[in-house]
Amino acid sequence: MSTHRKPSIRLVLQATILFTPLASIAQETDRQVIWPTSVAVQTETGQQIPAGAYGIVQIQTPRVANLLQLRGVIGRGTAILRSDDNQDCQSMQLRFVAGDFGGDSVSTHTAQPIRLILQSERVSKALARGEDVVSDIYVISSQINDPDADIIIEGGLSENHGFVLNPGTSIVADVFGAATSRLTCSEM
Structure with missing residues (x-):
């Protein structure tokens, strides 16, 4: 009986050794190609996400x-994010609010x-x-590196500003979530 098991075990071991590399190759082909963050990408609309x-x-x-010493900044904008699978980008509208103590008068105007x-x-x-x-x-x-x-604040604000990025364009987005859309991205 023990002589019968030895060839079976040997056959199983040979099959394991033979098919293990094939299984790992198959798993590699199932994985999606992932862009490392070290690569800069550009959207179809020309927006660039820098390397890193x-x-x-x-x-x-x-x-x-x-208002005297208080200064507030408001606006609406867009966030462009690398998607989880890194094959494209996500775009979402958001609301922006910032403030600091850098005011020196009573005024309103459009900023950079x-x-x-x-x-x-x-x-x-x-x-x-x-x-x-x-x-x-x-x-x-505000230091790029x-x-x-x-x-990193690349422009338009100082480090003294406190700010909030609020995904969505209305209070409805706060309840139901912000709408996102996919953008085609490519390596630069």
């Missing part, structure tokens, strides 16, 4: 209101466009889930 970033936020025409680079996956995923992103919770920097920053 998970997304960007653009506020084209923010409004600034000064604001551009934020989302350096951390944590920020990108929070926006994708429809959660508010509050600057006090994350590391904010700051490796510790979650969000």
